[in-house]
Amino acid sequence: MAKTIRILVAKPGLDGHDRGAKYIARALKDAGYEVIYTGIRQSIQAIVKTAIQEDVDFIGLSLLSGAHNELFPGVVDALKKEGAEDIIVFGGGVIPEDDIPGLKTRGVEAVFTPGTPIQDVIDFIEAQRPRIESR
Amino acid sequence: MNRIDSIRAGELRAVARALTCVENDSGSREALIDELFPLGGRALVWGVTGAPGSGKSTLVDRLITRLRGRGSRVGVIAVDPSSPFSGGAILGDRLRMQSHAEDEGVFIRSMASRGYLGGVSGATGDAVRVLDAAGFDYIIIETIGVGQTEIEVMGLSDLVLLILVPGMGDEIQALKAGVMEIGDLFVINKSDKDEARKIRAEVDYVLDMKYAENPQDKNPVAMTAAALDQGVDDLLEAIDAYTEKLRSSGRLEKRRRDRLSAEIHRILAEKIESQVRGWLRVDERTQQWVDAILDGVHPPYRFIQKQLDSFFREAKVR
Amino acid sequence: MPKKIENRQKQWEARTLKPALDAFPERKAEFSTGSWLPVNRVEVPESLSEDAYVEKLGFPGEYPFTRGVQPTMYRGRLWTMRQYAGFGTAEESNARYQYLLEQGQTGLSVAFDLPTQIGYDSDDSHSIGEVGKVGVAIDTLSDMEILFDGIPLDKVSTSMTINAPAAVLLAFYIAVGEKQGVARERLRGTIQNDILKEYIARGTYIFPPQPSLRLITHIFEYCAREVPLWNTISISGYHIREAGSTAAQEVAFTLADGIAYVKAALDAGMDVDLFAGRLSFFFNAHNDLLEEVAKFRAARRIWAKIMRDRFGARNAKSMMLRFHTQTGGSTLTAQQPDNNIVRVTLQTLAAVFGGTQSLHTNSRDEALGLPTEEAVRVALRTQQIVAHESGVTHTVDPLAGSYYVEALTDRIEEKVMEYLVKIEELGGMVEAIEKGFVQKEIQDSAYRYQREIEKRERILVGVNQYKVDAEPPREILKVNPKLREVQMKKLAGVRAQRSQTEVENALDALEKGARNPGVNLMPLILDAARAYGSLGEICGVLRRVFGEYRETVVL
Structure with a gap:
């Protein structure tokens, strides 16, 4: 049987626009994943500790305030510090095209901008499955 | 540190991984619990x-x-x-x-x-x-x-x-x-x-x-x-x-004993059932039995008792 | 329906419609509005008796205000063109305001950054990455002085999108007025001050509902006495809609919030006619033009009834639903952003046909990031073209009497009333929010909407149809990433110069006041503001006394 993939959907920073995060959470549940949702205004430390305790395979970060360049890589770095760099980080929100390469170099593996079909997110997750199951 | 020591030390990742092992019922679950139980x-x-x-x-x-x-x-x-x-x-x-x-x-x-x-x-x-x-x-x-x-x-x-x-x-x-x-x-x-x-x-x-x-x-x-x-x-x-x-x-103690007793029952029952299922799957026996019972040649309960006897015989052999 | 029309319709269906449908089936089996209200093929006049006209529509400027809150509407004065703006430091935002005023804008609308909206100073650890991002960073009165430097407060009306710490920002504004020599009786503007929709949809809450409602009531009382021209609240459906609600839900939940505020003020012993005239509303405008028009008209009619019949308002002003509109941010697409200009034009028309009092038009690049100056100008020009070239301003409520618009207005009213009854059954709006009912209703709509887009049952031009492969890169506005340091340095400067004793005394007095439910906190907050106590310090005191709210999520 295929492993049940667990995903933390988290909103770092201060913005309260959680429509996208909630949609993703629900759509991923409907796609058969176990989704942990922790609400808005989560600190980097809280996100990382939660991800570790919940032993998730992915962290999906959603942010619309423009603080992604600070906060997304912040999560990646904090995971490394905790020895949990195997947890795959992806992000979404209002993220200018120009910022995406920088985020990827800093360890955010995928960035989904507004209008991305949910299937793209699912495809991304499934593409990582061999990596997760071989752990 | 080995896995058990890390869990015992309350190390976040080790504890989280152990919980995943339990949740996914992966192969090492029983060994893990056997080692953790005395702790x-x-x-x-x-x-x-x-x-x-x-x-x-x-x-x-x-x-x-x-x-x-x-x-x-x-x-x-x-x-x-x-x-x-x-x-x-x-x-x-x-x-x-x-x-x-x-x-x-x-x-x-x-x-x-x-x-x-x-x-x-x-x-x-x-x-x-x-x-x-x-x-x-x-x-x-x-x-x-x-x-x-x-x-x-x-x-x-x-x-x-x-x-x-x-x-x-x-x-x-x-x-x-x-x-x-x-x-x-x-x-x-x-x-x-x-x-x-x-x-x-x-x-x-x-x-x-x-x-x-x-x-x-x-x-x-x-x-x-x-x-x-x-x-x-x-x-x-x-x-x-x-x-x-x-x-x-003394009710706390009694509760815990009752709980363990119930759990022993449950686990045994589960294991037996899982064996029976495994056994049934062999040769798709049940389909033949359905035919046999429907043909009216065998009275159902007596027939099932016979199969059960052979299950226990085979299980003993294994 | 009048008999003659009914007979004729039957005849038409058999003789003309049926052969047409047989030869050319319609594009879809069923049609519905953007918010899933069923749409008939053709609407016909219901038997609108003279009595029904008078009761349901009436005349503009009179109860039930379906046709508008002023007798002459845009023939008298155009709506206020008010572009929401603010980013970076107070200096940068001040420059943007000066620019907008030069371009013919008639009112200011201040966007604050998230730390300001949640009551954190720029040097707070919560503020990392957020300073100056979605609006201007304001830590102390000193920033506010810079923000309005060279803008005489007796000449402009200023709208401030601020909720949980609304009392503090209003105090800063009053204090700037004092420095400019403008008496508070002459200050004009609006604070959003609508905490309930923060719990529902927008997320910049600080305190739990009860102390928040207390603060709001204090503002009502204080302004009724001291700042009489100020709109003390802007009860907002905008964010509810952005969160994915339908048009009817937007109206229902906004009016339910309004009812909760009125009840809170009445419970505090205020006379309804003393504050109700200063309540204002804030709605969204989406693409389904006629549904939106119907939504605005229905909202006016329902509110008038509630205020008159339920709360016993006697003054006509207390029954008028006056509102600001912003075009729908969530309708903008990052793909082919120029298409957004067309969307905004439709939405502008919806707001104007709907009788808005003021309007913000979104810039085409807002799905990409903060708007550039050029994009903001196009957005403002869109309003100006509708105002001066389209001719829709020449008559009052031009779509009244459209069979379709009137039928939709009634349908929306029905849906809204159903929700209002349900919310009462749940024990009122605060309860409904704490139980997660409102949030769940909105989420379900949002989910349905997004699913339709995924399945291409709903077409978004440029997103799931009519796509182009490569899009040219866009110029977008960048906020200085070092901004937090700049702002922290300014704040440290203010802290070094002010009298520490004065600040501490003011904060102590505020804390004592906060612990005593009988004390109006506005004057105490104003004292702390004048002493250059920071936003974070003032909110910190209130956090200690009131505690913090935690969201209810029902997924």
Whole structure:
């Protein structure tokens, strides 16, 4: 049987626009994943500790305030510090095209901008499955 | 450090991985639990249950704060249902406990009920063992609602808090349905709402009836307004007193033994069933048996007894 | 329906419609509005008796205000063109305001950054990454002085999108007025001050509902006495819609919030006619033009009835639903952003046909990031073209009497009333929010909407149809990433110069006041503001006393 993939959907920073995060959470549940949702205004430390305790395979970060360049890589770095760099980080929100390469170099593996079909997110997750199951 | 030592030291990742091993029922689960079992047995296990919207998670959050204040370490297992359609789940209970997310002395794990063989209680029971071995002083199991599964899960606890709230329109139904049977302590949450007193009266009435002969055994009832952080100290006091009573009367010990006994039964039954299933799958025997019975050649019960005998013979050979 | 029309319709269906449908089936089996209200093929006049006209529509400027709150509407005065703006430091935002005023904008609308909206100073650890991002960073009165430097407060009306710490920002504004020599009786503007929708949809709450409602009531009382021209609240459906609600839900939940505020003020012993006239509303405008028009008209009619019949208002002003509109941010697409200009034009028309009092038009690049100056100008020009070239302003409520618009207005009213009844059954709006009912209703709509887009049952031009492969890179506005340091340095400077004793005394007095439910906190907050106490310090005191709210999520 295929492993049940667990995903933390988290909103770092201060913005309260959680429509996208909630949609993703629900759509991923409907796609058969176990989704942990922790609400808005989560600190980097809280996100990382939660991800570790919940032993998730992915962290999906959603942010619309423009603080992604600070906060997304912040999560990646904090995971490394905790020895949990195997947890795959992806992000979404209002993220200018120009910022995406920088985020990827800093360890955010995928960035989904507004209008991305949910299937793209699912495809991304499934593409990582061999990596997760071989752990 | 090996895996067991890391869990024993309460190392986050090791504990989390062990819980995953239990949840996924991966090959090493039984060996893991066998090694962890002697390390546990110290933690007090609380079950917390109540309808969605009754404020369970908020109450648990407040209780964690108090327990941390006394220097205790707290593990939480929050069980939510899996979707019967997709198998997925949204696990959101910990949202209300996120103020403890950065606290090393608190470990919160969300579990989906999945389609566990033998129900979610098997996995939860072993998850409790992992947290127990990791040195958490209190382990709180939280479930939504009061269905059959939840009652099973609550059976894993040393004591159960049943949360009731006003304004859900189902108070009386809940009492009638005998849900109260599973509670050790009754917590009337949202006590700031007007109708809280009405529920209180109803609960008192039911308890008075039930314990008319021996009122000293009546279950404690607490009033809280978890969102406003009111009544939580009193609740904790009531829990402590109740625990002391359980302990001194030997009921705690008896409960734990009964629990283990029930678990032995369950695991044995599961293992036998799984063997029977494996055996049945060989040669697709049952299809032939259906034909045999339908042909009227064999009387059904006698026929089944014959098959059972051969199952035990073959099992012995294996 | 009048008999004659009914007969004729039957005839038409048999003689003309049926052969047409047989030859050319319609594109879809069923048609519905953007918010899933069923749409008939053709609407016909219901038997609108003279009595029904008078009761349901009436005349503009009169109860039930379906046709508008002023008798002459845009023939008298055009709506206020008010572009929401603010980013970076107070200096940068001040420059943007000066620019907008030069371009013919008639009112200011201040966007604050998230730390300001949640009551954190720029040097707070919560503020990392967020300073100056979605609006201007304001830590102390000193920043506010810079923000309005060279802008005389008796000449402009200023709208401030601020909720949980609304009292503090209003105090800063009053204090700037004092420095400029403008008396508070002459200050004009609006604070959003709508905490309930923060719990529902927008997320910049600080305190739990009860102390928040207390603060709001204090503002009502204080302004009724001291700042009489100020709109003390802007009850907002905008964000509810952005969160994915339907048009009817937007109206229902906004009016339910309004009812909660009115009840809170009445419970505090205020006379309804003393504050109700200063209540204002804030709605969204989406693409389904006629549904939106119907939404605005229905909202006016329902509010008038509630205020008159339920709350016993006597003054006509108390029954008028006056509102600001912003075009729908969530309708903008990052793909082919120029298409957004067309969307905004439709939405502008919806707001104007709907009788808005003021309007913000979104810039085409807002799905990409903060708007550039050029994009903001196009957005403002869109309003100006509708105002001066389209001719729709020449008559009042031009779509009244459209069979379709009137039918939709009635349908929306029905849906809204159903929700209002349901919310009462749940024990009122605060309860409904705490139970997660409102959030769940919105999420379900949002989910349905997104699913339709995924399945291409709903077409978004440029997103799931009519796509182009490569899009040219866009110029977008960048906020200086070093901004937090700049702002922290300024704040440290202010802290070094002010009298520490004065600040501490003011904060102590505020804390004492906060612990006493009988004390109006506005004057105490104003004292702290004048002493250059920071936003974070003032909110910190209130956090200690009131505690913090935690969200209810039902997924």
